[in-house]
Amino acid sequence: MTSLKEHGTGNLFVKEMETILDTCKVGLTPVDEVWPNLYIGNVAIAQNRNALQKMGFTHVLNAAHSKQGCIGDQAFYGKDIQYYGIPAEDSLNFDLSVQFRPAADFIHKGLKKKNGKVFVHCIMGISRSSTLVLAYLMLYHHLSLRDAILKVIQSRFIYPNRNFLRQLGDLDNQLKRKRRMCLLL
Template sequence: MPDLATKTITTENVKKEVANNIYFGPIYPNQVIGGLTVPRFRTSINEKSLSRIALASAHKARKPSVILKDFLYLSGAKVGANGDLLAKNKITHIINISPCRNFFESKIPISLLQKYPNWKSPKYLRLYVKDRPEENIEKFFNVSNKFIYDAKRDGGRVLVHCWAGVSRSASLILAYLMNQYGCTYNRALNYVKKKRSIVEPNCGFCLQLSKYELELMRTLGIPIDGISGTKRKYDEVEFVDIINVNVGSVVEEGERNVFDWGTKGIFDPSTYRYNKMRKLI
C-alpha cells in the first residue's frame, strides 16, 4: 500500500506544475541565431486568440517608436500585425516576444505585395516569457543582441515587439543598448523613455538588467563597490554613449563599437575582450 504522505506530496507537485504552466502552450521549435541556440521556452496557451485580437485591431496601430533612426524600432503587437506599417518603415527583422504568432513569416498578402513590391517577409526571432517579475528574460539577452547586431551588419531594420511595447520588448532593447554602446541601465532607460514614454520593465526585469549591467562592467574592469574588475587596463575609463552623441560630434579613433565583437557579433562577458574606450573631443 503506497504511503499516503508520498501520495499527497506527489499530488501537490502535480498541481504546482499545472499552475506554473497554465499560461504556456507548446515548446517552440529550436532556433539558431548566428550559431547560438535560443534557450528553451513555451509559447502562450492563448496565442491563437490573442493573435486574432491583434490582427483585428492592427488598423488602429500607430507608427512604431523609433529608438535608433533608420534601424531599431519598438512597439506592441498591433504594429507587428500591421503590414503597411512594417513595409513603410522597411522592417527586415522582427523580434517577437509577444504572446502572438509571427504574422508575416510565411507569406505576405497579395494586397501588400501590390502596394510594396520590394518588401519581403521579415526574418523573425520568436521568444516568449510572461510579463511577470519572476520570469527569466535575461536568458534571451545574448540571442536577441546577436540578432539585432547581425541585422545592423546586413543593413537591415529591426522591430522588437511584445504585447504592449512596455516591458518585455523594452527590456530586450535596453539590453542591446547597454551591450552595444556601454550604457548604464539607468542611462539606457532614460534614453528609451524619451523615445517611448510608456516604457516600464517590471521590477523583476529591472533587477535582471541591473545584474546584466554589473556583468558588463566587471568584464570591462570597472571597479564595482570597491572591487576591481579582472581585466582593467586603464587608469581612467570614460563611457561615451553614442546614442546621445550629437550629429557632427567627433569621436576619437572613429570607433563605432565599444566592444570587440570578434567574429560572432555578440558580447559574452566570459569570452569577449574590451577593445577601446572612446571619448568626445
Template sequence: MAPKISLSMPPSFNSMAAPTPASPSWRGPHSGVPLSVASSAPAPTEIVPNLFIADLGAAENPKLLIQLGITHVLSAMCGRVLLPANVPLAQLQLPLQDSPFAELAEYLPASTLFLSEALRDPKARVLVHCAQGISRSSSVVCAYLIAKYGWTPDQAVRFVKSKYAPADPNPGFVMQLGEYARSLNKTR
C-alpha cells in the same frame, strides 16, 4: 531548460559611439515616415537608427511593416505571432512572460546578438515588440543599448523612455538588466 549562451559580444560590437538626439546620425521618431494606422496604441518609434519598438498590432500589420521598411522582427512574448506571410522578415521569438519574476536574463545574449547582427546591415530595419510594447520589448531594447554602448540599465531605460513614453520595464526585468550589464563588464 534553455541552453547556456555565451555573454560575450563580437569585438567590433562596441565600436560605434552612443547616439544622442543632437548627433548628426540621429533621425527622430519614425524617420519622417508617415504612418496611417488608426489605433489607440502608440506608433512604432525609432529608438536608435533603424531600431524600432512597438506592440503586437504593429508587428502583425503588413502595411505598417512595409511603410517602415522592416526587415527583422524580434518578438518578446509567448504565444503565436502572426507575421504577414507576404512580407519577407527574419524573426526571433523569445518566449517571455510579462512578470517581474519571469526569466529575462537567459534570453538577452541571443536577443542582443540578433539585433547586433541585423543592424550591421545599413539597409536593415528592426522592430522589437511584445504584446503591448511596454515592458518586455523595452527591456530587450535596453539590453541591446547596454551591450552596444556600455550603458548602465538606468541610462538605457531613461534613453528608451525619452524616445518612447510607454516604455516601462518591470522591476524584475530592470534587476536582470543589471545582472546582464555586470556580466558584460566582466568580459570587457
C-alpha cells in the same frame, strides 16, 4: 554570478530605475524609433505586415511569442522580413535574462545589414520588448542600464517590470565587472 538581491540592493536599485522611468515625458504610441533604425512597438503594428513593409522593417523580434501573446512566424512575414520569436511572459517569475544575448545578437545582425531596420515588440511595447532593447544597448553599445534607460525614454514610454529591472541590473553589474577586469589586464 552575484545578483543584486544577494547584495541587499535589489529593491533600492529597482526603485532608483523606476524613478528614472517615471521622468519619461512622452506618451505611449504604436511604434517609436529609440536608436538609429531600432524601433519598439506594439502587437497591432507587428501583425500588420503591410505597415511593417511600408515602414521598411527588415527584422522583427517578437518578445511575446506565445499562445497568450502574439504568435508570429517566418511564413507570416515572408522573405523580406527576418523573424525571431521569444516566448516571454511579463511576470515577476520569468527569467528573460537567458534571452538577452540571443536577442541582442539578432538586433545587432539586423542593424548591420544594408538598410537594416529592426522592430522589437511585445503586446504593448512597454516591458518585455523594452527590456530586450535595453540589454542590446548595454551589450553592444556599452551603455550602463541608467544611460540606456535615459536614451530610450527620450522617444518612447517604457516600463520594464521589477523582475526584468533586477535582471538588467545584474547584467549591468556583470558588464561593469568585465570592463574593470579588462582595464586591469
